[in-house]
Amino acid sequence: DAGVTQSPTHLIKTRGQQVTLRCSPKSGHDTVSWYQQALGQGPQFIFQYYEEEERQRGNFPDRFSGHQYPNYSSELNVNALLLGDSALYLCASSLRGRNEQFFGPGTRLTVL
Amino acid sequence: AQTVTQSQPEMSVQEAETVTLSCTYDTSENNYYLFWYKQPPSRQMILVIRQEAYKQQNATENRFSVNFQKAAKSFSLKISDSQLGDTAMYFCAFHFYGSGNTGKLIFGQGTTLQVKP
DSSP, rough: OOOOOOSSSSSOOOTTTOOOEEEOOOOTTTEEEEEOTTTSSSOOEEEEEEEEEEEESSOOOEEEEEEEEETEEEEEEESOOOOOOOOOEEEEEEEETOOOOEOOOOOOEEEE | OOOEEEOSSSSETTOOOOOOEEEEEEEEESSSSEEEEOOOOTTOOOEEEEEETTOOOEEEETTTTEEEEETTTTTEEEEEEEOGOEEEEEEEEEEEETBBOOOOEEEEEEEEEEEEE
């Protein structure tokens, strides 16, 4: 049973560029959440997708957007990258109504 | 505001000994879950243990147990018989349900635990 997968593993971008991160949820899961984890800090909630719609959003600017596909996979897009966007981006999947979230290995984004 | 505080940035313990990680949280909600997650150096976040706030009995998972004090809003993690593989960063987290919340996890800053041989 495949767990949560994310791609790419690492990514280096320059300021002002745009980036797309991808996530495939654990088999049977229908809900995907995205988190940003700065070095040495706890993860911060970005948003959550269910039934292809953004259901809840954290305190992140509109530069952060997402999408969920009919197969429940999800993308996180960040426009106009800033140095402060450098972080580990974690995807977590769950089954709607269940409280446990399963995390992927993350994508390490470095903005130069 | 919903917050989680882990007051111990770093801790160490000798192999086979017991260690307790502290966590306090602040919320005005009554319905919520509490979690401890482990993040080894390989980065994958793994759920260690969970506690439903409406349950008075403390959760236990093998060598891991919690001390849940709802009135004090305290949720500590005890690791017994520590093993080298327990070396990791540990995060305390919670999410409340209802009121339009769909499961947003709120994390603490983390405690880095090193188990020494």
